[in-house]
Amino acid sequence: LTARVTCTGVLLVAKDVAVYEDIPGYPTPRYRYRYSSPALASAEIGYLLHEATEAEVRLPFTSFPSLAGSVEFDLVLETLPYHDVSAANASVLLNTTVQGLAVVDNVMPLTQTYAFQGLGLTGPSYVERCPEIPSYYSWTVTPAVSVQAPSTSMWNLPSYSVKAGLSYTFSLHWVVQASTAASPSLVVNTGFPVEVLHGVVTAVISGGDRTWSNTRVLQLDASQSVDQDDNPASPISQSDPSRIFYWQFCQLGQNSSSCSEVQDPILSSSARNLSTFTAAPLALTRPQVLLPLGSFLFTVTFTRTGRSSSTSVVVTIVKGYPPAVSITRILLPGQFYSRWSPSLGPLRLSSNVSVECPADLGPGCALPNTMFYTWSATLQWGSLLSIVDLTNTTISPLGAAAPGLKLNPGTFALLASGFVLSATLEVLAVGPEYNETGRATILLPINLPPSGGSLAAVRLSTTPDTLPASPNATNSTANLLPLLAGDVMQLSAPGWSKPGNASGEALTYQFGYMHQTLGQLVPFQALPTALSTAEAVVPNLVT
DSSP states (O other), X not given: OEEEEOSSEEEEXXXXXXXXXXXXXXXXXXXXXXXXXXXXXXXXXXEEEEXXXXXXXXXXXXXXXXXXEEXXXXXXXXXXXXXXXXXXXXXXXXXXXXXXXEEEOOOOOOEEEETTTOEEEEGGGTEEESSXXXXXXXXXXXXXXXXXXXXXXXXXXXXXXXXXXXXXXXXEEEEEOOSSTTSOOEEEEEEEEEEEEOOOEEOXXXXXXXXXXXXXXXXXXXXXXXXXXXXXXXXXXTTOTTOEEEEEEEEEOGGGOOEEOOOOHHHHXXXXXXXXXEEOOBTXXXXXXXXXXXXXXXXXXXXXXXXXXXXXXXXEEESSOOOEEEEEEOOOTTOOTTSBOGGGOOEEEEEEEEOOOOTTTOTTOOOOOEEEEEEEEEEEETTEEEEOOTTOTTTOTTOSSSSSEEEOSTTTTTOOTTOEEEEEEEEEEEETTEEEEEEEEEEEEBOOOOBSOXXXXXEEEOOGGGSOSSTTOOOTTGGGXXXXXXXXXXXXOTTOBOTTOTTOOOOOBOOEEEETTXXXXXXXXXXXXXXXXXXXXXXXXXX
């Protein structure tokens, strides 16, 4: 049984009623509604308000004019002709001195959000003015936030106005002015509890997999590792003690089937608890102390406030003096560094190439004056491997021979979950005393939108215009009727998940309706939230 106060009375709805049918048409359910309150005399407790064969009943305030405070409604469901019974109850809070001015829902649900989402608070969802009379609003919040409180019934806070890990109480002070001086005004103080959850941390090693000279200082940079709790408009503080890094490395065997511990004087002596891993060979000493040859897997774990993320790159250390090549993503709004979401726009990659004089030639050598760039890309899903045609300008507008790479989203948006894009850049550096090739590779899972869920709408209350004129009349099929303007409905979106969401990133929900005249989606909420349910009033689409 649910009980909801409206401007004219109380709406009682019996939900999830199941009746075993032995004979078609039998048994017949009979609903008996009673009420009780501390304000009632003992002789009045359990007074039978209404008896009907329908699951929904609207009771006007005239049915219980003397009641105030907490009122409990009891339902006894009896099946005829067997006289089997079942019971349920629900409570509401009535205030007869202000009834007719407004309706107050005193149960404020906990709102959970993230710092990066922003927050939308709507007073009318909980306090409903019955007549069109003046109202005045003011907001307070503890602890304080960084934005100015409005003097309206709604408060939309932009992203990063609240801090992750904190709990807030937003209070709306609402004064509904009475129509006459003799009538009291309604003063409502409504509290909105808000819990700001921590977002996801993502470890990032800039540059991707790469080929490296054994005579050159190796630097692997994880300083751009991301915490969703941090405002991207603010620079990352590298001195923040809460950002903790730890590096590990091992040497890959043939076919990368195993990775063994490395005992090397240069790698083993490098600091492992910094955001940048640095290994410096001694190429000018005699004897030289160089980096070990082979392919090495370097892994960094980024930890902050109990959340961790790890990522790895492969560095192939070779003899000679190949140019140092790194690949960097150019991120569009909403995109993540560690994967590509074709629905959010094209993939853009830029490169950085640096060349040093070989140690045996000295600092005065002639550096290469020509660079030749060659991009290649593949898509892999398990054992399935497909080559991406980068000469097709529909797929790759810049081609395969430019310093950067751009991939249009159209071809990739249709891929199934599990595909990984591998983009490799080879750079040939040519000069009078130099002819070497360096390469780098970046791996990006193709990100797909959430799937597998559904959307449902359940009527919570019906407008008076849709019910019969009699105050005690009911409508047993209210939930089956078309939703009409002014109906209150609960929207729910169960079952949604994101393919490959191993990191547990949060899904956000924003409910709305398609306006056929405008040809656009009109949201019910100003901002997305972490809640998969919402209450909304059916709009008047005629106007």
